[in-house]
Amino acid sequence: MNKISNNDFLALTRANEYFLTPFSIDHPQCDIDILATGVIYFCPKNIIDNQRKKAIVISCAIHGNETAPIEICNDIISDLLSNNINLQHPTLFIFGNPPAINIGERFVEENLNRLFSGMRSSDNNDYDPTLNKERVRAAELEKLVTEFYQKHPDAERTHYDLHTAIRDSAHEKFAVYPFIHGKPWHKEQFEIVRSMGVTTFLLMQKPATTFSYYSSNIHGAHSFTIELGKVRPFGENDQTKFAASKQTIINLISGQEVDIHQFDASNYQFMSVHKEVVKHNDSFKLTFSDDVANFTAFNQGDVFAIEDDVEIKADTNGEAIVFPNANVANGQRAMLTVIPVNIDNNLV
Incomplete structure (x- = not known):
């Protein structure tokens, strides 16, 4: 299959849950490449020289039953394919676990969000990367993210990994800021994520095997796991609750900046892992x-x-x-x- 019917990238992904031959798409404004099943790369053909350069990764479906972020990303991808969004920054969209999407479960055999970086480190002698498809997928996603950032060596790297939580939350939306090894927190990033409706941040205190920690630690990306609400089946998400998150992503890839001077710590709840x-x-x-x-x-x-x-x-x-x-x-x-x-x- 070498086309996307009705600009529905999710349908293409679900129809090719384990493998898809890479192909490119002709587009008037962007270079577009399908790099693997569930992974699509957009790059504007004319990047303004004096514009701040960013390389943006937006991932979802690391857990297959977290449908609201999947719907958000699929809508944005469709608008990009239809040339309804003026893309300004190279952007990689990832549907992390297509087989789990198809069965409506968090994962098929093993939690994909426990299989990045540290899990596969050279000193983990018990780790078999071929044990199941989720382990193979984790390695593939790391490779694709690495290649994406390498294509844009001078760009500021960001990664927003979108999720929904298993249970309700006293703070409906919250974000996990991966362990940053003593580096400072960034006001701008807090403001970007706040524009998604997130004001509660969980600050991690040790390395992890999550996708967002991988991007942060290995690639120096501003990276977050962002919980946008509660897990619900396709068709049961109240889209009004996700409008701000969706618009923030559109603003990001369109080159619109947040006003860092608006930062006020009193707007946030910062929590540290005890x-x-x-x-x-x-x-x-x-x-x-x-x-x-x-x-x-x-x-x-x-x-x-x-x-x-x-x-x-x-x-x-x-x-x-x-x-x-x-x-x-x-x-x-x-x-x-x-x-x-x-x-x-x-x-x-």
């Missing part, structure tokens, strides 16, 4: 129900989880839960707890 709770065996269980929202705060001494009859408790009042999931594989993170933090002294 503890990472790992599930070691099948005795692990959470002590609260599935309808308890992300960022629900607990009091000192409250029990979050139990494993091997050992209670895992809150260390301090106001310690809140994020991403609790007792159904992860043994050895994987089952929950984070977070506490408020002040970052005024490390901002640029």
Whole structure:
């Protein structure tokens, strides 16, 4: 197949869930290349010399059942193909896990967002990159992102990995800022993400195997995992809740800048990871129900989880839960707890 019917890139992706022969598309304003199934590259044919140069990655469907970001990206891709958006920056769109999209699940065999960078490092002798298709896909996505950034060596690198969460959240939209190894936080990036309707930021304190940490750590990109709401099936997303996120992405790739002078720390809730709770065996269980929202705060001494009859408790009042999931594989993170933090002294 060497065309996109009705400018529907998602349909093309779903029809070729594991493999698609790369091809190019004729377009009056952009160079367009389908690089692999679910991966499409746009580059404006005439980049203004004095314009600030950015290389932008927008990814979604790293978990296949997180449909709202998929719909957002597919709409924008369709508008680009139809020449309804004036693209100013090279942009790579990624639908991360097409087979999982087709079955409406987070993943097929293994959580793709636990398979980047550190998971496949040279000192991880137990890692078999051929064990399943998700591991093969993680390697392919890393390669494609690397090649994209290498095509634009002088451009500022950004990566926004769009998700929706398994459960409700006390803050409907929030973002994960990957561990940046002591480098300063960027006011401009906070303002960009705030324009998506996100004011709560979870600041990670250690390396991770997520897609956003990979781009940040390996390529020096301004990178975020952005949670835009709750997981829902295709057709059940309230598009009005995602309008700001969609418009922000359009503004970004169209070269519209945010006003950094608008930054005011009081507009935000900054949270730092206090503890990472790992599930070691099948005795692990959470002590609260599935309808308890992300960022629900607990009091000192409250029990979050139990494993091997050992209670895992809150260390301090106001310690809140994020991403609790007792159904992860043994050895994987089952929950984070977070506490408020002040970052005024490390901002640029």
